[in-house]
Amino acid sequence: MLSIKNILLLLILSCVAQGAHANEGTVSAEFTSIYWGQSDPAEARAAWESLELYYFTDGEYILLKPQFSQFSPPARYRGPANMVLYKRVMDAEGLWQYQPSLQVRVPRTPVFALFMASSAEGDSYTAAAIDISEKMIPSGSIGLLNLCGETIAADVRGDRRSLQPYQLQTFTPKEAEDAESLPLKIAVFQDEWKPAYSTVARFNPTRPYLIVFYLAQNREGAYRVRIFRNLYQYRHTLAEAQNES
Numbered sequence: 441m442l443s444i445k446n447i448l449l450l451l452i453l454s455c456v457a458q459g460a461h462a463n464e465g466t467v468s469a470e471f472t473s474i475y476w477g478q479s480d481p482a483e484a485r486a487a488w489e490s491l492e493l494y495y496f497t498d499g500e501y502i503l504l505k506p507q508f509s510q511f512s513p514p515a516r517y518r519g520p521a522n523m524v525l526y527k528r529v530m531d532a533e534g535l536w537q538y539q540p541s542l543q544v545r546v547p548r549t550p551v552f553a554l555f556m557a558s559s560a561e562g563d564s565y566t567a568a569a570i571d572i573s574e575k576m577i578p579s580g581s582i583g584l585l586n587l588c589g590e591t592i593a594a595d596v597r598g599d600r601r602s603l604q605p606y607q608l609q610t611f612t613p614k615e616a617e618d619a620e621s622l623p624l625k626i627a628v629f630q631d632e633w634k635p636a637y638s639t640v641a642r643f644n645p646t647r648p649y650l651i652v653f654y655l656a657q658n659r660e661g662a663y664r665v666r667i668f669r670n671l672y673q674y675r676h677t678l679a680e681a682q683n684e685s
Contacts, residue, residue, distance in 0.1 A: 465521040467546050470514045470678040471569070473506035473554040476587060476654065491558075493525040493565075494538060501526065501538055506556055511674050514681035521546050523569065547571040551678040555587060555606075555652075568606035572675060577648045579672070581612045582622075587654040588663065593633060594653075595625040619645045626653055628663070636663040648672055 475488045488508045494501040497518045504525065506512050517523065523546045526538040544567040546552060555568045570576075570585060577583040586592050586603040593602045596611040603609055613622060622643035628636040643649065650668040668674070 466519065467521050467523075467548055468518050469516075469546070469550050469552055470682045471517055471546075471552045471554055472511040472514060472674060472678060473504060473556065474511050475506040475508050476555055476557040476652075491556075492528060493541060494528055495519075495523060495525055496538075501528070504554075506554070511553065511668075514678050516681070517546070521548060525565075525567070541565070542567055544569050547576075549573045549576065550682055551675060553650075553674075555585070557587065566606070568608075570608040572650065572671065574648070574675065576608075577610055577650065577671065578612075579648050580645050581610050582643075582649045582651055583608055583610050583671075585650065585652045587652055588628065589655065591629040592636070592653060593627045593629070595623075597623055613643065613645070619643075624651070624665070626663070626665075636661075637665060639665065641667060648675075 475491065485508055488506070491504075491506070493504045495504055495517065496502075497516060502515070505515070523544050524540050525542040525544070527541045528536050528538055531537050542565050544554070546554075546569045549571040551571075551573050552569050553572045555570070556565055557567075558565050566589075568585070568587065570583070572583065582596060584594055584596070584601075584603065585608045586605055589605045591602060591604055593600065594609075594611075597613045597616060599611050599614065601609050601611070620643055622641045624637075624639050624641060625635070626637040627633045637653065647669075648671045650671045652666045652668070654664055654666070656662040656664045
């Protein structure tokens with residue numbers, strides 16, 4: 441028969457377990473956001489300037505402020521791993537109402553980057569939240585993000601991987617005689633694999649990098665890459681914001 445002491449202990453452990461389960465999907469992080477124009481540059485900038493989406497954190501709705509093709513200053517997010525973005529509309533009584541517009545899965549990490557893009561028509565949005573922490577993309581490695589909306593195959597100095605749309609994978613280039621010369625090849629799957637992009641980039645093997653593969657202005661075959669060479673600086677800024685919060 442259980443004693444009163446053991447019964448109390450079981451109740452305490454049960455409460456702790458329930459609390460842990462309730463917080464299982466909670467994210468506490470600093471993040472940066474970037475608006476990625478995939479249409480005509482003028483149209484993309486106009487869409488970005490008119491973008492008004494909000495997220496809910498710390499008991500209030502906060503206006504999301506992504507920068508156009510650049511990382512924004514740090515912002516704080518405390519909430520579910522399924523981050524909801526809302527549109528704000530005024531009801532008949534003149535009160536603001538927040539309607540869910542988009543949901544994105546946020547990584548359970550202290551720092552992440554939120555990439556956003558509109559459709560060619562500008563009437564809908566897609567988003568990808570990626571882990572840019574040191575644990576995910578350590579120094580000497582490359583995070584490759586597929587933003588083109590199609591399955592791709594990437595070859596980074598002989599390391600070959602496939603990436604689904606809006607997926608991030610980390611590559612650690614093999615040692616080579618010319619360590620700073622990094623060959624990158626990408627193919628796109630369209631009924632069959634087709635070469636889409638090839639380049640040799642300069643790469644400092646002591647730093648982390650983020651490479652984004654995308655389709656420029658939604659033009660057929662206009663595949664491009666954008667290399668973020670100062671990823672460590674962005675992470676440092678986010679870490680400082682986290683320490684201050």
